[in-house]
Amino acid sequence: MVCxxxxxxxxxxxxxxCGMLALAGAAHAQSKTPGGIPLPPGMSLAxxxxxxxxxxxxxxxxxxxxxLRPVESQDVLGRVRRVIxxxxxxxxxxxxxxxxxxxxxRPIAVPVDAMVLVGQDMEIVAFTPKQLRQFPTxxxxxxxxxxxxxxxxxxxxxxxx
Amino acid sequence: MGGKLAHRRSLMRVSMRHVKTxxxxxxxxxxxxxxxxxxxxxxxxxxxxxxxxxxxxxxGWGIYDDDVIIRGFHFGSxxxxxxxxxxxxxxxxxxxxxxxxxxxVYLAYGFVSGRFREKLLPIRPTEVVQTVxxxxxxKIAHQDITVYNAxxxxxxxxxxxxxxxxxxxxxxxxxxxxxxxxxWLLGGFQTARVLHFAGMAVIVGxxxxxxxxxxxxxxxxWAMIAGGPRLKPSGHAKQSHVA
Amino acid sequence: xxxxxxxxLPPDAAALDDHKxxxxxxxxxxxxxxxxxxxxxxxxxGCDVRRPxxxxxxxxxxxxxxxxxQALLFDPNKLAPTxxxxxxxxxxxxxxxxxxxxxxxxxxxxxxxxxxxxxxxKRAWTLADLQALPQTSMVIKHICxxxxxxxxxxxxxxxxxxxxxxxxxLRAKYVAFKTADDYPSIIDMxxxxxxxxxxxxxxxxxxxxxxxxxxxxxxxxxxxxxxxxKWVTAIEVTxxxxxxxxESLGFPWFAGI
Numbered sequence: 001m002v003c004x005x006x007x008x009x010x011x012x013x014x015x016x017x018c019g020m021l022a023l024a025g026a027a028h029a030q031s032k033t034p035g036g037i038p039l040p041p042g043m044s045l046a047x048x049x050x051x052x053x054x055x056x057x058x059x060x061x062x063x064x065x066x067x068l069r070p071v072e073s074q075d076v077l078g079r080v081r082r083v084i085x086x087x088x089x090x091x092x093x094x095x096x097x098x099x100x101x102x103x104x105x106r107p108i109a110v111p112v113d114a115m116v117l118v119g120q121d122m123e124i125v126a127f128t129p130k131q132l133r134q135f136p137t138x139x140x141x142x143x144x145x146x147x148x149x150x151x152x153x154x155x156x157x158x159x160x161x
Numbered sequence: 162m163g164g165k166l167a168h169r170r171s172l173m174r175v176s177m178r179h180v181k182t183x184x185x186x187x188x189x190x191x192x193x194x195x196x197x198x199x200x201x202x203x204x205x206x207x208x209x210x211x212x213x214x215x216x217x218x219x220x221g222w223g224i225y226d227d228d229v230i231i232r233g234f235h236f237g238s239x240x241x242x243x244x245x246x247x248x249x250x251x252x253x254x255x256x257x258x259x260x261x262x263x264x265x266v267y268l269a270y271g272f273v274s275g276r277f278r279e280k281l282l283p284i285r286p287t288e289v290v291q292t293v294x295x296x297x298x299x300k301i302a303h304q305d306i307t308v309y310n311a312x313x314x315x316x317x318x319x320x321x322x323x324x325x326x327x328x329x330x331x332x333x334x335x336x337x338x339x340x341x342x343x344x345w346l347l348g349g350f351q352t353a354r355v356l357h358f359a360g361m362a363v364i365v366g367x368x369x370x371x372x373x374x375x376x377x378x379x380x381x382x383w384a385m386i387a388g389g390p391r392l393k394p395s396g397h398a399k400q401s402h403v404a
Numbered sequence: 405x406x407x408x409x410x411x412x413l414p415p416d417a418a419a420l421d422d423h424k425x426x427x428x429x430x431x432x433x434x435x436x437x438x439x440x441x442x443x444x445x446x447x448x449x450g451c452d453v454r455r456p457x458x459x460x461x462x463x464x465x466x467x468x469x470x471x472x473x474q475a476l477l478f479d480p481n482k483l484a485p486t487x488x489x490x491x492x493x494x495x496x497x498x499x500x501x502x503x504x505x506x507x508x509x510x511x512x513x514x515x516x517x518x519x520x521x522x523x524x525x526k527r528a529w530t531l532a533d534l535q536a537l538p539q540t541s542m543v544i545k546h547i548c549x550x551x552x553x554x555x556x557x558x559x560x561x562x563x564x565x566x567x568x569x570x571x572x573x574l575r576a577k578y579v580a581f582k583t584a585d586d587y588p589s590i591i592d593m594x595x596x597x598x599x600x601x602x603x604x605x606x607x608x609x610x611x612x613x614x615x616x617x618x619x620x621x622x623x624x625x626x627x628x629x630x631x632x633x634k635w636v637t638a639i640e641v642t643x644x645x646x647x648x649x650x651e652s653l654g655f656p657w658f659a660g661i
Contacts, residue, residue, distance in 0.1 A: 051505045053615045055495035072226060073235040119497035119554055156498045156615065159550060161227050161246075228551035246550065247654035251463040254470050254656070337547060338484045338626050338661045339477050345485075350545065350553055 038126075045126060049113035052155025057117060059083045060148030067095050067115070070123045070160040077124060077132065081107055083152065087142040091152055093122070094138050107138035116157040125157060195399065198307045198389030203276070206267045207385055213263060214364070216242060216256040217327075221361060223249025230358050254335075261328060268321075279396045281314045289315055306381050307390055307398040320367040323360050330357040464654070471658040478660055480594050484625035487543045492557040492608045498615055499548065499629065501587065501649060507615040510584045510635050515619055521580075521640035524571030531619045535605060537561045537569070542600055544625040546632075547661050558612075558623040560604035564597045572641040580646050581622060584635035589622070589648045591631055595660065600625035603636070628659040 039048050062080050069075040078097040086092050092109040099105030114126035124132065146152065199207070223241035227249075243249030271277040288311035296312060309317070333344045333353040347353040375382045384390070390398040498504055516528040541559040567574060579596040581589045595601060601624035605612055612618050617634025624632060630650050640646075651657045 053498075053504055053507060055613075057495060061494070066232070068232065072229070073233055074229050075233040117495065119552060120493060156495070156504045158499050158503050159228065159497070159548075159552065161229075161550065224551070228548070230551075247650070248460075248463070250549070250656070251467050251654060255463050255466040258466070336474075336477060336661060337545075339479060339482060341482075341485055350547065354551060 045111055045113035048126065049155040052116060052157065054153035054155045055117065056151040057154050058148070059146050059150045059152060062093070062122065062154075063148070065120065065122050067093075067097075067122045067124060068118070068160070069129060070116075070125050070157065072161045074160060075129075077129060078105055078108075080122060083112070083146040084109070084140070084143040085146060091146065092143075095124075097132060097135070108132065108135040109138045109143075110135070112152060112154055116155045118157055118159055122154075123157060123160070195391040195393065197391055198398075199385055200274075201388065202270055203267075204385055204388065206263055206270070209259065209263045210267070213256050213259045214324075214368075216252055217260055218361060218365060220249045220252035220256065221357075224253060225358065230354060257328075257331065260324075264324060264328070280309055281318055284311055284314050284318075305398050306378070306384060307392055307396065316367055316370070320364060320371075323363040323367070327357060327360045327364070330354075330360060460654075467656050471656060474658040474660045475592060475594070478592075478594055478626070480598060484544050484600055484661075487545070487555050489543055489557055489608075491555045492543060493554045494608055496546070496556045496607060496616060497552070497554050500585065500615075500634075502585075504615050508585060509614045510618060510637075512619040515637070517620065517636065518582075518638035519570050519640075520638065521642045522573040522576045523567075523641050525569070531605075534561055534603065534620065538565060539605070540602065541606075541609075542602070542625065544600065546629055548629040549655065549659070557608045558602055558604040559606035559609070560602035560620070560623065562599060563601045563603055563622070563624075564599070566603055566639075567596065567641065576641045577643045578641075578645060580640040580642055581633045581636050582638035582640075583633045584637050587633050587635075587649045588646065589631055589633040590646055590657075591622075591624070591627065592658065595624060595626055598624065598626050626660055628661055630655065631659045 039045070062083060065080045067077045067080060069077055078095040078099075081094045081096050084092050084094060086109065091112045093112050093115055094107050094109050096105040097108045110124055110127070110132070114124055116123050116125050127135075219240065219242035222236040223243040223246065226235045226237070226241060227246040229235050238244075241249060243252050292310045292312040329343070330347060330353050333340055333347050334350070334357055337344045337350050337353070344350055344353055347356060375385075380389075393399055500507070512531050515531055517530075517534065518528050519526050538561070539559050540562055541557065543555060543557040545553050546556050547553045563579070567579070572579075574593065574597065576593055578590050579593060581591075583589075601622070604617075604621050604623040605619065607613070607616060612621065617636075620636050621634040622632045622636060631648075645657075648657065
């Protein structure tokens with residue numbers, strides 16, 4: 001009789017579930033560090049950006065770029081929607097922030113001095129994801145778009161890992 | 162006596178017309194001779210491959226973490242072989258030789274000895290479907306471990322192909338200029354990386370299923386250590402084993 | 405089972421600043437610190453990994469064997485694929501063993517390229533001297549050992565031409581580089597003579613700017629990114645292997661692609 005195998009029937013299910021959970025657990029393994037290098041006390045965003053050898057980059061080349069968290073797992077924080085000047089003339093990058101695979105994101109305006117170019121992507125280095133979640137949803141009132149062909153200066157960082 | 166007979170008949174997969182009832186109860190001298198399910202070269206190559214494959218996978222995870230392919234997903238230090246990138250690379254580029262040499266010898270053995278033809282072919286689609294249904298109902302009783310069911314055959318062929326694919330995509334990543342034509346065939350350097358990662362995922366998926374099932378049917382694990390049942394020339398288990 | 409070499413928390417940033425020079429010198433002795441995730445390997449094989457030096461030696465020996473294999477696989481006539489200038493990434497991707505804030509620019513007016521070793525002309529070169537030599541341009545793919553890549557465009561003096569000008573012994577084994585950022589590098593002569601190995605002075609048609617290695621960096625299409633030193637200050641033609649920054653931390657030497 002094959003009754004010896006009856007007791008084995010419960011285990012395969014358990015084993016498969018455990019296997020899947022282990023995989024899922026690993027898959028959820030985003031970096032635990034908050035990401036970003038907090039500014040030394042007393043330093044402004046502009047000063048920190050100036051230390052990063054800001055490079056001229058064409059605004060049109062930034063649109064659509066992924067915005068990453070500066071950690072090993074390179075979490076996607078959002079995508080660059082456009083570049084604007086706010087009411088004070090500061091250059092801000094409007095990022096479609098949060099959500100999942102583009103769904104349910106909201107635009108936030110991040111000062112360009114808080115961001116860096118890393119190859120074909122950008123990173124937000126001066127704010128943690130937790131801080132970014134507190135940013136107000138972007139409103140275009142009082143802002144002007146920066147043209148695609150304009151060149152703006154953005155600081156650099158080495159790759160995160 | 163009738164109960165025992167019915168028991169043995171129900172366990173055998175060979176057609177009834179090949180069974181001589183009288184011989185069932187007699188232990189023939191030929192039982193102690195004849196090749197085993199897993200000859201010793203197969204066993205050695207299997208376990209070498211098991212260790213080397215785990216080295217390649219975990220060192221590969223270390224290399225992956227150095228520039229993740231799936232943004233938001235990394236393995237983390239526990240899962241990596243190699244404290245950091247340099248050592249993951251060294252493990253990977255060392256293990257690759259053992260993987261390839263062992264793999265080539267295994268493939269040669271499998272073809273030349275006829276083992277692949279005997280154990281992995283033919284695969285009939287209807288059998289595959291039926292075995293999948295059986296497995297989902299957890300009917301994974303495996304009395305005669307010398308004959309692979311259709312899903313087993315398919316999975317073993319898939320993992321062999323995935324291993325070969327890993328070597329090909331690995332070579333493209335390792336020498337993308339010297340093997341630039343290969344890179345072009347694969348769709349570019351970054352695509353080759355994605356394919357290499359995907360092949361790993363297939364192999365890891367196979368591993369989880371393979372190890373789980375081997376632990377559930379421990380005589381298969383023992384067979385890969387001690388050799389398993391002796392076979393008739395047909396490749397099926399000798400009847401007296403199924404006692 | 406965490407590696408004993410990895411701290412549980414990242415160090416305080418301020419402390420890191422104070423100890424950077426010490427940390428750099430420790431990293432250079434990184435062979436002892438490198439090694440294994442002990443947990444994983446012990447579980448796999450039960451082998452004794454309490455002596456990581458033995459395992460590391462074996463791995464490094466195989467790495468040197470691989471260098472030989474790579475040298476055999478290297479075809480000096482095979483050109484790396486090139487791309488249209490429109491695909492040049494501007495600005496290029498920055499990388500170094502330190503972050504961008506620590507880049508120390510070089511004064512181009514006072515910069516000299518020292519030449520030594522198996523050469524007949526050991527005069528130093530100014531930037532203007534180099535710029536007067538014939539230049540060639542190429543748009544190629546930079547591939548980093550980390551896995552990322554980008555397309556960049558460099559213009560400069562073919563290293564082969566430069567070596568011929570200084571009367572280098574082209575049968576020597578190595579061409580070694582020193583840099584302003586303490587990043588020694590050394591490549592095989594065959595790769596040095598490859599037509600797509602340049603002493604690069606320009607990126608994307610413009611003067612090579614910082615933090616990308618002004619005034620001159622090595623740019624070869626047939627090696628991984630880390631074999632392309634920036635802010636080069638000296639070239640030596642030699643038969644003696646003098647080591648490289650990442651090689652001393654366990655990375656392979658030949659690093660051909």
